[in-house]
Amino acid sequence: MMLNERKRKWFDAVVWSVSALFAAGLTVDAAHADSHRYAVDNAVYRAECGSCHVAYPPALLGADSWRAIMQGLQQHFGTDASVSDAKRTEVTAYLVGASGGKRSAATPLRITESQWFRKEHAEIAAATWKRPVVKSAANCEACHRQANSGDFSEHSIRVPR
């Protein structure tokens, strides 16, 4: 009798903890997908690449795109962005490891070329993109004020006048 009761308590405890963990997991996943917050957490990447442009979240391009970009740094969108071999190896490994990969079948070299980017920005007028403070679609921070820390969430958007 005592034994059975104890067993049931254990069973209950296990069932509850498993479902709690499961629920927590689901919530975290959902939050991740909707919040537009991405991890950008490699110091060498942030220093070497993030000096000239936003340290774009690795998750926004596929592994092949990052590999192609990192192999062509000597002619990187019109400038020589080459880094030492050691740094190139480290940054490539980081970007590939944290890459998104399912964004498109092609291998775009610009995040802004992807279908989902255009869809996400469909409501932005052409004139807005041309404002001097925006300058370029590469300038995420013009509107996504926390872009450099990977936060592209709705509440940190402020479109400049």
Add this chain to the structure above:
Amino acid sequence: MNLRFTAAMSATLLLAFASASVAQVPTDYLKSLETAAHAAEPGFAGFSAQRGRAWFNARHGTDWSCSTCHTEDPLTAGRHATTGRSIAAMAPAANPERLTDTAKIEKWFKRNCGDVLGRACTPAEKGDVIAYLTSLKR
């Protein structure tokens, strides 16, 4: 003397110390530039902040000068000409981290001289621009 007073005193002293030891361009790096400049040009008579200023603001065969991104007032923050990303002030007087790390200085000369001149900078050009940037005071 109570604890809070001691803490305030130490903080003040620390601050005074920190601002007294303003960024230093590594002396061995400057020496090596000087030696190389002499070797390249026997009549070389030392680096010039004045020459550095003119060179910093001038274009050298491309669309960009140094000042295109770093502005003509290196005591203030600049902005990348293509991406719009903010660039911290270049002059050590405004940004003590600048010009303190030889590897970093050389890395940026390599990259930016390529963009602005389409070639590597000479030792004399590097020395002049460093002389200019370090001559600026707030």
